[in-house]
Amino acid sequence: MELVYKVEGGDFNKAGHASSQIKRVLKQLGVPPVIIKRVVVALYEAEVNIVAHAWRGVITAGIDESGIRVVLDDEGPGIPNIEKAMEKGYSTASQEVRDMGFGAGMGLPNIRSNVDDFKISSEVNKGTVLDFFIKF
Amino acid sequence: MTIRELVKKMDLQVFSGENGLDREIEGGYVSDLLSDVMGFSQEGEVWVTLQTHKNIMAVASLKDLAAIVLVKGLKPDEDAMEVSNEEEIPILGTDKSCFEFTGLLWSLIK
Numbered sequence A: 001m002e003l004v005y006k007v008e009g010g011d012f013n014k015a016g017h018a019s020s021q022i023k024r025v026l027k028q029l030g031v032p033p034v035i036i037k038r039v040v041v042a043l044y045e046a047e048v049n050i051v052a053h054a055w056r057g058v059i060t061a062g063i064d065e066s067g068i069r070v071v072l073d074d075e076g077p078g079i080p081n082i083e084k085a086m087e088k089g090y091s092t093a094s095q096e097v098r099d100m101g102f103g104a105g106m107g108l109p110n111i112r113s114n115v116d117d118f119k120i121s122s123e124v125n126k127g128t129v130l131d132f133f134i135k136f
Numbered sequence B: 001m002t003i004r005e006l007v008k009k010m011d012l013q014v015f016s017g018e019n020g021l022d023r024e025i026e027g028g029y030v031s032d033l034l035s036d037v038m039g040f041s042q043e044g045e046v047w048v049t050l051q052t053h054k055n056i057m058a059v060a061s062l063k064d065l066a067a068i069v070l071v072k073g074l075k076p077d078e079d080a081m082e083v084s085n086e087e088e089i090p091i092l093g094t095d096k097s098c099f100e101f102t103g104l105l106w107s108l109i110k
Ligand SMILES: Nc1ncnc2c1ncn2[C@@H]1O[C@H](COP(=O)(O)OP(=O)(O)O)[C@@H](O)[C@H]1O
Pocket: A045, A049, A050, A052, A053, A054, A074, A076, A077, A078, A079, A085, A086, A090, A091, A092, A093, A102, A103, A104, A105, A106, A107, A108, A109, A128, B035
């Protein structure tokens, strides 16, 4: 099964929409709650990163008996130093975004600690591709 | 304890999500950082915060939290209350500070 969602940069009103749709599908499929919980953390953080840091993006979730693979492909400023971005507490979020409680610099570290396979690649001024897999 | 009992005991205001008042409380979590709550809160917890915008409901619903409590007399945004009603996860309010409210909550549910 493949699910595809578009995400608009800057649109915090819809942030989390794709994550909650995918959560619903996993529940209907009877995926164990402990696994759904990990998917939700990784997915939400990755979705919010497109909203907070990129211009627009597409989320593709592929689900089969073995697990869920999620690819988040965005057009945006990209990440110049991925190693730095992966550090706990590192954030380039604006003050406005921080005031909303985003921008704690915990997103990427929390994604990595909840998934079984994690890849990130980025090109400055073009965009970022985040790809993770969680086993069922 | 249920959210309904907590509302009564602590004289909380119910802004929205009345249909979720019979949710059972499993614990509490205090944070204004959404990623912190997303990463580390547990299902059934009461989330104490001063964030009032719609995104708190996305987090509460994705994490299956029991309720959100806004401290210091803060009021939720209109669209946050709409989602709270749809998801049946109550948004509650207290005039107390975060410190005072959390202390009392701890002594009630520990
Ligand atoms: N999709 C993205 N596009 C551009 N930059 C990103 C993206 N995702 C993350 N980043 C960069 O990595 C940093 C760390 O991300 P994260 O750990 O999620 O923390 P936060 O989102 O709270 O800043 C961000 O502040 C940003 O600079």
